[in-house]
Amino acid sequence: MIKYLKEYRFYITLFLFLLIPVIALDTSTRSPRDYRFYDRVILAVTAPIQTAISWSLEQAVDLTQGYLYLWNVKTQNTQLFEENRKLLGQIASLKEAENENMRLRQVLNFQEKMRLETIVARVIAKDVSTEFRAVRLNRGENAGIKKGMAVVTYEGVVGRVLRTTGTTSDVVTVLDLLSAVDAVSERSRARGVVEGLTDEICQMKFTLRTDDIQIGDFLLSSGLGGIFPRGVAVGTVSKVNKKQFGISQEIEVKPAVDFTKLEEVMVVLDQKVEVIEKPIEPKTPKAETHSTVKPAIKSAPKGRKPHEEGAE
Amino acid sequence: MKNLVLRALNAPLFVLLVAGAVAVQSSLFNSYPLWYFQPDLILIAVIWCALRRTLTEGGILVLIFASIVETHSSSPVGFFLCIYMILFLGIRAFSRFFVISQFSALLIVTIGAAVSWKLLVLAFLSAFDRATAQAFHFLITVLPFAAIEGLMGFWLYRALDLFDRSTTQSESSRQLIEDELLVEEGL
Numbered sequence: 001m002i003k004y005l006k007e008y009r010f011y012i013t014l015f016l017f018l019l020i021p022v023i024a025l026d027t028s029t030r031s032p033r034d035y036r037f038y039d040r041v042i043l044a045v046t047a048p049i050q051t052a053i054s055w056s057l058e059q060a061v062d063l064t065q066g067y068l069y070l071w072n073v074k075t076q077n078t079q080l081f082e083e084n085r086k087l088l089g090q091i092a093s094l095k096e097a098e099n100e101n102m103r104l105r106q107v108l109n110f111q112e113k114m115r116l117e118t119i120v121a122r123v124i125a126k127d128v129s130t131e132f133r134a135v136r137l138n139r140g141e142n143a144g145i146k147k148g149m150a151v152v153t154y155e156g157v158v159g160r161v162l163r164t165t166g167t168t169s170d171v172v173t174v175l176d177l178l179s180a181v182d183a184v185s186e187r188s189r190a191r192g193v194v195e196g197l198t199d200e201i202c203q204m205k206f207t208l209r210t211d212d213i214q215i216g217d218f219l220l221s222s223g224l225g226g227i228f229p230r231g232v233a234v235g236t237v238s239k240v241n242k243k244q245f246g247i248s249q250e251i252e253v254k255p256a257v258d259f260t261k262l263e264e265v266m267v268v269l270d271q272k273v274e275v276i277e278k279p280i281e282p283k284t285p286k287a288e289t290h291s292t293v294k295p296a297i298k299s300a301p302k303g304r305k306p307h308e309e310g311a312e
Numbered sequence: 313m314k315n316l317v318l319r320a321l322n323a324p325l326f327v328l329l330v331a332g333a334v335a336v337q338s339s340l341f342n343s344y345p346l347w348y349f350q351p352d353l354i355l356i357a358v359i360w361c362a363l364r365r366t367l368t369e370g371g372i373l374v375l376i377f378a379s380i381v382e383t384h385s386s387s388p389v390g391f392f393l394c395i396y397m398i399l400f401l402g403i404r405a406f407s408r409f410f411v412i413s414q415f416s417a418l419l420i421v422t423i424g425a426a427v428s429w430k431l432l433v434l435a436f437l438s439a440f441d442r443a444t445a446q447a448f449h450f451l452i453t454v455l456p457f458a459a460i461e462g463l464m465g466f467w468l469y470r471a472l473d474l475f476d477r478s479t480t481q482s483e484s485s486r487q488l489i490e491d492e493l494l495v496e497e498g499l
Contacts, residue, residue, distance in 0.1 A: 010367065014401070017371040021378070021397050025390025039383045042331055046384065049335035057340070125338040127385050130350055130453060131433050131446060134386035136338070162386055172386045177442045197445050199347075 034147070035163050047168050050125040051138060058263075116229055118152075118266040119143055121169070133175040133196060137265065140164045148227060150268040156233030156256030157181055157221055158265050171265070174202055174234065174255055182224040183234045183253075188212040191222060194234050194253055202235060204251035213240055213251055229271045322479040323373065329475070330357050330377050338384050348456065351464040352429065354381055358396050359425055359465075360472050362403035363412060374400045388440070395432045399425055418469055419462050426461035430454045 005012065035043070121137035139145055141164045151158040151171045159173040172179045175196040183194045183204065192207035207213060217237040223230025239252035333353040341350040354377050361370035361377075378393040385392070403425060406412075412421055434450050437443045 013368055013371065017367075017375070017397055017401065020375060021390050021393035023390070024393050025388065035383070038379070042380050042383050045328070045331050046335035046338075046380075049332060050339040053336060053339040125335075125384070126341075126347065128334055128338045128354075128381055129352075129385050129387065129392070129433075130347065130457075131437070131449070132386045136384075170386065176386055177437065177445055178386065178388070178440065195445075198449055203445070 035165055040165055043165050043168060047124075047136075047165075050136065054122075054124040054138075116152075116266075116268050117270040118268050119145065120264055120266055121145070122264055123262055124168070127176075130199075132177065133173050133199070133259075134162060135159075135171050135173060135262065137169045137171060137267070138167070139267070140167045140169045142166045144269050145169045145267050150228045150232075150271075151265050152229075152232055152268060153257055153262070153265050155258065156235070157228055158257055158262070160227050161267065169267070173259065174257075175199065175259060181228060181234055182222045183219040184222040185211075185213060185237075186218040186220050187214075188217070192251065194219065197252065200254070200259070201238065202253040202255055204237070204253050205248065207249055207251055209242060209246055209249050211249070213237055213249065215240055219253060229268060318479045322476070323369065325479060326357070326373065326475070327376055327380075330354060331380050333357070334380050334384050348453070349460055351460045352426070352457075353464065353468070354378075354396070355399070355425060355429055355461060356422065356465055356468050357472075358400050359403055359418075359422055360469070362400045363407055363418070363421075364472075364476065367404065370400060370404075371397070391436060395429065395436060398432060399429060402428070415469070419465050422465040423458045423462045426458040427454060430457060 119139065121139040121143070123135045124138045125136040127134040135158075137145075137151075145161060145164055147161055147164055149161045151160060157174055159171045159176070159179060162170045162172045164170075173196070174181055174194060175198075177196045179196050181194045182191070184191045188211065190207055190211035190213050192204040192211075194202045194204050197203040204213075204219070215237055219234040219237065221228040221230060221232045221234055233256035235253040235255040237251055238254040239250075241250035243249065330353070337350065337353050341347050357377055358374050361373050364370075365373065374396050375393065378396040381392045381396075382389060403421065406421070410417075412418055430450055430453070434443050434446060437446050
């Protein structure tokens with residue numbers, strides 16, 4: 001037996017080296033991976049290096065921008081003044097729209113309020129391969145971050161937490177090939193799933209050919225699946241290819257978040273949706289008496305377990 | 313004795329070097345537009361293992377390197393294990409038929425391996441039904457990636473050779489150790 005093993009040692013080793021990766025790949029497709037003990041040991045070595053490099057780069061950029069580009073500040077200041085004036089105008093019109101929205105909601109007899117409990121984290125590294133587009137944050141389980149939580153910025157959806165350690169967490173961005181976010185068009189309410197396509201563009205799948213989608217349409221997260229809060233910006237439709245035949249249409253989406261400048265993100269620890277129902281305003285003369293019905297507040301179940309919306 | 317200790321430390325130190333390289337690769341090339349020039353330092357380590365290590369030692373090292381990569385990526389488990397192992401075995405098989413003794417030949421192998429790496433990624437992504445989405449990315453990145461890989465190889469192979477010499481893992485050092493042992497045994 002030993003003689004036999006010695007004789008075919010080369011082929012046995014070769015077979016084992018091919019078998020191990022295949023088994024790993026096969027088992028991973030059945031259950032998503034979490035960090036194991038030895039992964040955490042590796043991360044304990046690499047995470048401080050990543051943090052140090054990220055910090056050094058940031059300092060270098062700050063120094064350059066702070067001193068070398070100082071001469072450009074005056075021009076920028078003038079531009080910002082101009083932009084500020086425009087934004088003030090926009091805020092005024094948005095206030096008007098908000099008031100109108102409030103009035104309409106009152107007509108519809110309910111109010112909906114979303115409150116997000118978030119934690120700010122800094123991006124310290126990106127995916128080691130250019131084929132996948134994950135990012136690493138400098139905060140993890142110790143800060144309350146858990147697997148499956150949504151990650152957003154003030155611009156829109158960034159992605160969801162894939163894995164965590166005590167001090168770091170990996171986030172699969174919406175640009176990643178294996179990510180998926182359920183989105184809805186703000187204008188036409190057409191629905192689809194936004195998936196990663198290239199380094200800058202996503203694609204919207206499963207949108208029916210008959211659905212009304214146009215270039216420039218704003219896409220929001222639908223909240224389906226429970227990971228991403230409803231109504232957060234996902235992106236803007238940049239290309240629509242509606243074929244004459246087929247079930248769905250090809251849609252390209254430019255993400256709302258500028259991933260080239262992604263530095264700080266917010267991890268959504270808890271999302272609460274409160275629906276406040278108001279009593280119907282009496283319009284008949286009989287109803288002029290005081291209503292005894294009190295407003296009821298319904299809250300979404302706290303800490304609901306997110307489904308694997310992001311993973312396929 | 314000192315040489316034997318250094319030689320025993322070669323593999324663990326090599327693993328630590330690769331872990332450091334992964335950390336540098338993922339954080340230094342984190343910022344735009346540097347990420348378009350991101351090399352694959354692990355691929356260079358894999359090629360080095362294929363040409364300068366035995367099948368068993370090199371194979372185990374490649375499995376460890378691929379695991380390190382996978383903890384720093386959102387890829388499915390086994391994805392990079394398969395790709396790096398195929399490349400490792402492929403380069404070993406290639407070196408049986410073609411002599412890769414010169415430095416320039418090593419660089420050509422690196423460029424070829426970089427293109428093969430991209431093709432293998434595309435092939436494995438097709439198993440996840442994502443090859444079409446990545447085809448455009450492949451076309452625009454394959455040539456710059458191969459060029460950068462060759463450029464990095466130019467420096468890194470010298471550094472790895474120096475590392476092997478200092479940890480007595482190179483051919484000449486190995487011969488010296490064997491001679492030393494023979495002297496100690498009175499042969």
